[in-house]
Amino acid sequence: MDLWFYEKHIPGTGITLKIKNVLYFKKSRYQHIGILETEDFGRMLTIDGMVMLTERDEFIYHEMLTHIPLSVHPDPEKVLVIGGGDGGTVRELVKHREVKNITMVEIDRDVIDASRKYLPGLSSGLKNPRVHLLIGDGIKYVKGKKEKFDIIILDSSDPVGPAEGLFSLNFFKHVFTCLKEDGILVAQTESPFMYQNVIRDTFRYLKEIFPVVRMYFAPVPTYPSGLWSFAFASKKYDPILNFRIEQARNRKFRTRYYNEDVHRGAFMLPEFMKNLVR
Amino acid sequence: MDLWFYEKHIPGTGITLKIKNVLYFKKSRYQHIGILETEDFGRMLTIDGMVMLTERDEFIYHEMLTHIPLSVHPDPEKVLVIGGGDGGTVRELVKHREVKNITMVEIDRDVIDASRKYLPGLSSGLKNPRVHLLIGDGIKYVKGKKEKFDIIILDSSDPVGPAEGLFSLNFFKHVFTCLKEDGILVAQTESPFMYQNVIRDTFRYLKEIFPVVRMYFAPVPTYPSGLWSFAFASKKYDPILNFRIEQARNRKFRTRYYNEDVHRGAFMLPEFMKNLVR
Known part of the structure; x- marks a missing residue:
């Protein structure tokens, strides 16, 4: 067949x-x-x-979503992941020994179960004792939450269906409140080649709320256009000025995409992407 | 239909x-x-x-093939383009006033004619008086040639059919001989995600011949994997150490991809690409 x-x-x-x-x-x-x-x-x-995701190119996406904020925040103890049911983001996070506590809020238990069974290379980190798995709606989770995080990662699917609300101004306001006074938010923000309106809106919302907002990018072959964007939004730290380059250079774990050069290069935006988020 | x-x-x-x-x-x-x-x-x-190429994403490829070497060489008067029948590379080259003489050697007259008729946004530069168009085999052209160029650009199709010889050690040796003592070669070198053997061979050949060999990359949505690589090989100049950043920053023409940040970021290779050309 x-x-x-x-x-x-x-x-x-x-x-x-x-x-x-x-x-x-x-x-x-x-x-x-x-x-x-x-x-x-x-x-x-x-x-x-x-x-x-595919097993062959997911490393780019997951490494860029995690090692960028983890190489900026000086003391990232508590991390919240919204979405990410496949486990790839958590797999990269647990490589960082300084992270003491990872909370993952995934809406769909079936995504986690399927990944545990068929994608062990991604879901392996989910059984790490530092990881607390919650099945629930990330939007409801951050609303009125008193707990504060050092880093929040939005590992969402596309802004249609259950993930649509993860691209809204109100949601970002709640995320802001759940971050400590030097907290960092990182989010996947779709293809700058194909979904320019989503990106314009998302970055406009983030800029209304966060003092530091920067776009970065990476190629992901199986995603639309093969070019993907991410948002780095934070209360205090700039991803380049506060980049802990020695920490990135002397990392104790293996990466296939991320390194200290990539960290800097990913924020060096082409003209058409600079114009998108101007 | x-x-x-x-x-x-x-x-x-x-x-x-x-x-x-x-x-x-x-x-x-x-x-x-x-x-x-x-x-x-x-x-x-x-x-x-x-x-x-497609009209919508060709700008990335053509800007990266041209403005990178043109922003490194301090006095790029004579440029040779091998291939590039669509005219996109020449269109970007003629934006540089300091280039006095562009020779383009394209094997297939029909590519030029079709582009002139149907892709005016690309072929427009071909009628510039500084451009000398030759219909012929680029491999034969550089063999035993006495004329020397400041920059040679290999704007080839994939290494099957007529372009296969443009990825060989012998051809690169002839190209080397056709460059002045501070000449620069730039070539498209396929997808680092899908054609790793082509890239390994190409860079090994180039390193046998040129003192400076560096890979750089850019996303090109309609090319295989959406991720594309290029070789910068030269007799003297390093693309970063000798980058004329003021020249790039104060460029008099509009670009949609290239800028001074992109110039530096494009050489900041991900781990798997560093390993490919190590």
């Missing part, structure tokens, strides 16, 4: 991947979840037909 | 683009040339079924 997966990133443009095997397919309470074995990119997690 | 173009980048992975109109399709002496109107990416040039 010749089985091909297609994702239309925008109506007339998409990616296609040859599928060797369908490992999991379930309509959960919130969304359609799929785990497919691809010919070239290892196993792939899809939600509502959109690629969330 | 619902018409979709597919390119398989590797056997089980590809891109798909909706086509509004087929403007040109011809088997030339060397290759199949197509110009298609896409739904989302403007007009697209294909050679043997592979995307050479």
